[in-house]
Amino acid sequence: MSKPILISLLSLCSISVVYLFLYATSYVTEHLSPQGCRMSYMSPGYIPQTGFDVSWTPLAQRYSLFLYREAGWEPNQVYGGAPVLFIPGNAGSYKQVRSIASSAARQYFSRPNDASFEFTSRGVKPLDVFTVEFNEDLSAFHGPTLESQITYTSRAIDYILSMYAPNTSIIIMGHSMGGVVATSLLPSNKISSIITMSTPHTLPPARFDQRIDKLYAYGQQMLLHDSTPIVSICGGATDMMIPSESCILPRTGNPDAPDAPFRSTVFSSALEGAWTGVGHQEMVWCHQVRWRVARVALELSLAHNAVGRSMILDRWLRDGHTLPPLYHYDDAIPIHEDYEVLPAGMPLVLKHPKGPASYLLPVSPTSHQLTLFVSQGSISPVSPQRPNSLKVSVQLCGKTSTSTSFQCETLHPSTQRLIPNPVPGRMFPTPREGSDESEGVVLFEADVPTAATEQWVAVVLESARDEGWVVGGFSDENPLVIDVSTSEMLFRSPVVEFNYSNALKTVVRFPNLLSNALVVYRATPQYSDLTCRDALLLPLLMHTPHSSETHYHPLSLSRDRRILLHTHGAAPYVASTLESSKGVEFVVYSSGSPGCLTGIQLSIDWIATIGRWPTRYFTTVASWAVGVVSIILFQVLGATEDDVNALLPSPQQSLRTFCRKTLPKILLASYVLALIPFSSEYFLGTNGSPVLAPLAPLFVLLATGLVCTSWFVLMILMWPIGKMGSIFIGREREEIFSARRSTLVSICLIFVLVFFIIPWQVAYLSCWIIHLYNTASAREGIVEPTEPVPAEPVAIPLLARDEDRNENELNQQEGSRRSSRRSIKIHYRSSNISHSIHLLLLMTWLLPLAAPVLVVWVRTLATAGLTTPFDGDHFFLNVAPFLILVDFASWTSGSLFQKRDFEKYISAKWVFVIVAGVAFFVGPRKTYHVFDAARIAIAVLVVVRIGPRYWGATSWTKRR
Numbered sequence: 001m002s003k004p005i006l007i008s009l010l011s012l013c014s015i016s017v018v019y020l021f022l023y024a025t026s027y028v029t030e031h032l033s034p035q036g037c038r039m040s041y042m043s044p045g046y047i048p049q050t051g052f053d054v055s056w057t058p059l060a061q062r063y064s065l066f067l068y069r070e071a072g073w074e075p076n077q078v079y080g081g082a083p084v085l086f087i088p089g090n091a092g093s094y095k096q097v098r099s100i101a102s103s104a105a106r107q108y109f110s111r112p113n114d115a116s117f118e119f120t121s122r123g124v125k126p127l128d129v130f131t132v133e134f135n136e137d138l139s140a141f142h143g144p145t146l147e148s149q150i151t152y153t154s155r156a157i158d159y160i161l162s163m164y165a166p167n168t169s170i171i172i173m174g175h176s177m178g179g180v181v182a183t184s185l186l187p188s189n190k191i192s193s194i195i196t197m198s199t200p201h202t203l204p205p206a207r208f209d210q211r212i213d214k215l216y217a218y219g220q221q222m223l224l225h226d227s228t229p230i231v232s233i234c235g236g237a238t239d240m241m242i243p244s245e246s247c248i249l250p251r252t253g254n255p256d257a258p259d260a261p262f263r264s265t266v267f268s269s270a271l272e273g274a275w276t277g278v279g280h281q282e283m284v285w286c287h288q289v290r291w292r293v294a295r296v297a298l299e300l301s302l303a304h305n306a307v308g309r310s311m312i313l314d315r316w317l318r319d320g321h322t323l324p325p326l327y328h329y330d331d332a333i334p335i336h337e338d339y340e341v342l343p344a345g346m347p348l349v350l351k352h353p354k355g356p357a358s359y360l361l362p363v364s365p366t367s368h369q370l371t372l373f374v375s376q377g378s379i380s381p382v383s384p385q386r387p388n389s390l391k392v393s394v395q396l397c398g399k400t401s402t403s404t405s406f407q408c409e410t411l412h413p414s415t416q417r418l419i420p421n422p423v424p425g426r427m428f429p430t431p432r433e434g435s436d437e438s439e440g441v442v443l444f445e446a447d448v449p450t451a452a453t454e455q456w457v458a459v460v461l462e463s464a465r466d467e468g469w470v471v472g473g474f475s476d477e478n479p480l481v482i483d484v485s486t487s488e489m490l491f492r493s494p495v496v497e498f499n500y501s502n503a504l505k506t507v508v509r510f511p512n513l514l515s516n517a518l519v520v521y522r523a524t525p526q527y528s529d530l531t532c533r534d535a536l537l538l539p540l541l542m543h544t545p546h547s548s549e550t551h552y553h554p555l556s557l558s559r560d561r562r563i564l565l566h567t568h569g570a571a572p573y574v575a576s577t578l579e580s581s582k583g584v585e586f587v588v589y590s591s592g593s594p595g596c597l598t599g600i601q602l603s604i605d606w607i608a609t610i611g612r613w614p615t616r617y618f619t620t621v622a623s624w625a626v627g628v629v630s631i632i633l634f635q636v637l638g639a640t641e642d643d644v645n646a647l648l649p650s651p652q653q654s655l656r657t658f659c660r661k662t663l664p665k666i667l668l669a670s671y672v673l674a675l676i677p678f679s680s681e682y683f684l685g686t687n688g689s690p691v692l693a694p695l696a697p698l699f700v701l702l703a704t705g706l707v708c709t710s711w712f713v714l715m716i717l718m719w720p721i722g723k724m725g726s727i728f729i730g731r732e733r734e735e736i737f738s739a740r741r742s743t744l745v746s747i748c749l750i751f752v753l754v755f756f757i758i759p760w761q762v763a764y765l766s767c768w769i770i771h772l773y774n775t776a777s778a779r780e781g782i783v784e785p786t787e788p789v790p791a792e793p794v795a796i797p798l799l800a801r802d803e804d805r806n807e808n809e810l811n812q813q814e815g816s817r818r819s820s821r822r823s824i825k826i827h828y829r830s831s832n833i834s835h836s837i838h839l840l841l842l843m844t845w846l847l848p849l850a851a852p853v854l855v856v857w858v859r860t861l862a863t864a865g866l867t868t869p870f871d872g873d874h875f876f877l878n879v880a881p882f883l884i885l886v887d888f889a890s891w892t893s894g895s896l897f898q899k900r901d902f903e904k905y906i907s908a909k910w911v912f913v914i915v916a917g918v919a920f921f922v923g924p925r926k927t928y929h930v931f932d933a934a935r936i937a938i939a940v941l942v943v944v945r946i947g948p949r950y951w952g953a954t955s956w957t958k959r960r
Contacts, residue, residue: 007655007708014705024611025240031562032520032608033237033269033277033551036429037286042102044095045071049130049159057155059148062864064133065156068097070105073112074126081126082301083160083168087153089176089199090140094133096175099285101129104294125301127294130160135863139177140204141852143211144873145860146177150184150215157190171297174199175284176241183230184215186222193229193300193309195293195317197283198239201232203246203574207619207927208852224252229262229310231317233289236269236549237566238277243616245517245571248548262310267568270319270550272418273385273437276429288434292316315381320417320443321547324381333393335360335408335458347473347504347592348372348459351536353390355461360397360406363448363455367474370394370411370457371504372444373537373591375421375468379444382416385437388467394444395458398451408458415445419589421537422554441537443589444472445505469536471504471591479507479585486514486604486691493603495526498588506588508600513584514691515545517571517616520608521584523563525555526599537591541600544585545569555588555597564608572616572685573925581689617699620684623923623930624703625710626845629838630915630934631666632658632707636838637897637909648831651711651838663704670696670920681925710844714837718776747883751876759873761854764882768843771886775836778890835896836889842934843882849931881939888942888950897945908944911937 049065068086069076084104086097104127110116115126132153139146161168169192174182179199185191201223204212223230234247249263268278274288283289296316303309311325318324339358342348345367348359361370377383377390397408418440422428429435448457459472484494496508513521523541539555545567553563570581590597636654649657674696677688684699686692754760853873889896899907918933942950 004652004656006659007652007711010659010701010705011708011712012705014702014709017702017705020610021614024607025614026611027607028237028611029240032564032566032611034427034429034431035238035279035282035286036276036427036431036434037278037282037288038433040099040103040285040287040290042098043071043073044098044102045069045076046094046131047076052156052159056159057152059152059155062148063135063152064094065159066094066131066133068101068129068131070102073105073109075113078128078163079126080164081128082297083164083170084127084129084297085153085157085160085170085172086129086131087149087172087174087178087181088132088134089174089178090205091136091138092134092175092178093136094131096284097129097131097173099287099290100173100294100297101127101131103287103291104129104298107291107294108298119298123302124298127297127301130156132156136859137863138852138856138859139181140212141206141208142856143209143215145856146181146184146212146215149181153181154185154188157185157188161190171195171300173197173293173297176200176280177205179232180215180219183219183222186226186228188228191228192303193231193313195231195233195296195313197233197289197293198235198242198247198278198280199232200242200246201249203243205242205246206852207925208849210926210928213926213928220250223250223263225261227261227306229306229313231264231266231313233271233283233293233317234265234267234568235278235280235283236267236551236568237612239280239283240615241280243517243568243571243574245568245574248568262306262313264314264317265548266317266319267549267551269552270321272318272320273435273440275420275552276434291437318417319548319550320415320419321544321550323413323416333395333460333462335395335397335406335460339458341456345474347471349536349591350461350470352466353461353464353468353470354466355390355464357461357464359459359461360456361459361473363457364474367476368448368450369475369477369505370444370446370448370472371475371589372459372470372472373504373589374442374444374470375536376438376440377442377464377468377470379416379442382418382442384418384440387438389463389465390468390470391462391464392442392470393460393462394446395460396448397456397458398453406456406458411446411448411457413444413446415443417443419443419540419542420552422540422556424538424556428552428554471536473504473592475503475505479509481509481511482602483512484510485512486519489513489602489604493601495599495601497599498597504590504592508586508588510584510602512582514689515567515569515581515584516686516689516692517566517568518609518612518686518692518695519566520605520612521565522603522605522608523553523555523565523586524601524603525563525597526601527596528598535591535596537589539588539590539597542587542589544587555600562605564605565602566608566612570687573681574685575680581687613695617695617924619927620924621699621703621706622845622848623919623927624699625707626842626849626923626930626934627916627919628658628700628704628707629842629845630912630919630937631662633838633842634909634912634916635662636835637912638907648834650834651841654838655708655711659704659708663700667697667700670700678921682921683924685924707841707845711841714772714840714844717772718779721773721776722779747887750883751880754876754879755874759853759857760876760879761850761873762857763876763879764850765847765854767879767882767886768840768847771836771840771843771889774886774890775833775840778836779833832889832892832896839885839889846931846934849927878935881935881942884942884950885938885946888946892949897941898949900944903944908940911940 047067047069049067052060052065054060067078088094088096108115108119108126134149137145139149157170161170169190172182172191172194174196176198179196182194182196204216230249232247232249234244236244248265252260252263254260268274268276268289276288278286278289296313299312299316300309303312314325335358339360341360344362344364348361372394374390374392376388377392378387379392394411395408396411397406399406420435421441480496482494482496498506541553541555541563543551543565546569549568565586632654636649639649671693674684674686674693675688675690680687684696750763754763915933915937919930923930
């Protein structure tokens with residue numbers, strides 16, 4: 001037999017690609033959206049709610065409810081504050097509430113047990129923060145576990161509200177899968193609002209259980225139609241547990257309609273005052289996030305209807321994509337008598353201003369877009385959490401023909417948000433520190449309407465005490481448009497040249513670039529000199545790939561600074577309801593230092609781009625590997641259908657044949673299919689993007705290489721198992737009817753255990769282990785035949801024995817008969833072992849699809865015991881085909897998969913083509929369908945090719 005050189009090369013390549021993916025993933029974590037979070041500190045106390053017992057719900061034996069109290073700051077009893085319930089996520093703990101609850105207590109109380117006047121004067125209530133303990137259940141992998149958590153949480157809400165006045169509602173906070181539990185509680189008039197953190201709302205992180213998809217479908221309806229205000233906070237690329245595109249809430253028809261439910265998705269990189277990527281677990285303790293979540297929960301006690309709650313949520317969890325909800329168009333404040341009129345075209349630059357004062361900027365006929373920056377001050381109602389004395393208002397002024405005095409009115413903004421002002425020479429965000437609540441620059445943009453008369457924009461300093469700075473002026477309305485496609489960027493890196501260096505705002509647009517979660521671009525700034533070191537606001541790149549996501553990147557002078565532009569808009573397997581995935585646009589803000597930024601070079605960052613693939617395609621590779629094995633099984637089953645005496649290829653031979661002959665065709669077909677605009681739920685999930693089409697053959701190659709690797713691993717495992725098996729297995733013995741009866745009794749006993757106690761996944765794992773042992777034991781000592789066996793045993797004529805016949809001649813005839821029978825027996829045994837190894841290869845790749853529920857069962861068994869319900873996992877027919885097939889393969893001496901006469905029109909082997917089709921098209925998004933298809937395929941083989949023989953037609957066979 002030739003050496004498996006091609007198989008070995010594919011295996012080594014797949015291992016190398018996996019290593020590259022791991023390296024690129026770590027690169028993404030560090031550089032794509034760096035995290036700058038201050039650690040939070042607290043003095044936690046947890047009071048068990050023993051009154052919430054089995055009289056409320058039977059699940060009280062499994063789960064628990066606690067009340068959080070900041071030790072030494074607030075009393076331990078429930079004192080009639082605003083109730084809040086925190087729901088942990090997959091493998092989460094009730095103690096994760098401590099960071100947010102501690103911040104709420106320390107904000108409300110100025111010192112221990114002494115409420116702050118800031119809150120008591122407005123009637124703000126303290127928080128009674130409850131938290132549920134799910135014993136770190138793995139709810140992301142198992143629908144019934146998630147349903148149990150929903151049931152328990154619903155009853156916990158009833159219990160909590162029973163301690164409050166009638167008509168009291170509760171605020172729900174959910175982290176990760178806890179947010180899915182929260183939305184599944186709707187509709188409910190007992191829930192006032194929901195805040196989710198790092199919650200995968202639209203795509204389950206583990207897609208191995210159909211029941212989770214049903215819960216998600218119900219949750220989608222609630223997200224679209226229920227009136228409860230909901231905010232989703234997403235960590236962005238730093239969150240490696242879930243793809244953050246699944247964190248984005250779906251759009252609710254017309255969001256501007258008066259009766260539209262409030263839905264807001266806020267990325268932590270855009271959250272005002274945070275401006276940092278946040279990891280999955282860090283989301284609950286990152287100070288820049290937790291203090292705002294705690295503050296909005298405190299403020300919600302003032303609202304009594306959905307509209308009021310929506311305004312509070314939008315005010316305290318802002319990302320600047322919309323105007324402030326509390327913006328009031330008051331009468332304009334009169335400009336100061338000692339006003340100053342600036343020359344036309346000259347920007348306003350005030351360092352350490354003193355007020356009150358007024359500055360008038362003439363509006364030219366060609367410039368109508370105002371850009372204004374106010375450092376650490378306020379333009380009502382936007383400001384940092386602790387602004388300085390600088391307070392500014394903006395007005396539009398004009399003169400009538402009959403008057404020499406100015407007539408002014410408030411200028412309405414088109415954009416008003418808080419943006420960061422990174423410190424020169426320091427990383428942004430600063431590791432383990434980030435931004436402070438008092439930092440930030442208020443950005444005010446407005447489109448000045450055209451008028452027939454002369455106009456001025458008045459910047460009025462209502463108060464200023466030599467703090468902060470103000471910079472303002474008019475910006476060019478025309479963007480810089482670069483006509484380059486993503487495919488062209490594979491060969492060149494375009495440079496955007498800034499023709500004017502004094503601009504406060506520069507818009508750069510690449511209309512033909514692909515904006516997708518799978519592609520990351522690198523922006524490299526170019527400078528003429530270093531004069532911008534003295535700028536009040538260094539050039540700041542703001543990238544807004546869609547309406548829920550913004551990233552800020554300081555265009556540092558350092559060559560080591562990585563400015564990576566990415567998005568979570570269009571992404572595989574997520575039904576995108578956002579803007580088009582076509583086009584990349586960003587804005588550069590600066591204080592207008594001359595001769596500073598001269599251009600930006602854009603290129604594809606390949607390491608970061610590759611790092612975006614593993615978290616989105618790991619189920620795709622696993623599913624496609626099952627598809628590869630299914631095609632190999634289809635070919636193997638067809639090898640002996642026309643000639644039952646033909647030599648069956650070994651796994652090594654079938655893998656080599658597949659790689660040489662079939663794989664090139666599949667690679668070409670996968671590329672062509674990737675160009676077809678299927679729905680985002682199928683195949684590659686890229687909607688036919690030509691740029692992303694090469695990913696399909698890449699993942700087919702990777703899946704094939706991993707299948708080859710798994711075959712080598714199985715061979716290594718079977719060697720010691722076979723050696724040990726040969727010790728315990730003695731000589732061949734005749735199979736008796738009582739042994740067959742014992743086998744059937746054992747299978748029936750397994751069915752009973754599955755039906756009443758264990759989930760079928762446990763039986764499947766046991767089935768895989770038994771088949772691995774049997775195959776390894778049977779394989780030991782078997783020599784593969786090198787020639788085909790004759791169609792019929794060699795006939796030796798039985799002649800009448802003559803007295804003079806030589807006794808040696810008779811012995812020779814008997815030896816020929818035995819040799820022929822032994823050759824036939826070796827042929828069938830070798831063929832069956834080859835079938836068994838192929839079957840083992842399929843069962844091995846199906847094992848990861850069943851293992852998650854198995855892990856959940858073992859984990860839950862350790863914490864909750866046998867009382868834990870596993871509804872839906874006790875259907876024994878799910879594993880019955882595998883049990884029968886494995887048992888039959890362990891004792892039969894005939895052909896394992898012998899074609900039946902009625903298969904002349906359609907062979908049973910075609911079921912594996914169906915399995916491959918399901919694995920390639922449906923499996924990446926709904927992986928559980930792959931196991932379902934494989935189970936049905938095995939059931940067809942058992943019924944068609946094994947059934948009649950299994951029930952006694954081959955009682956003459958022998959067992960090794």
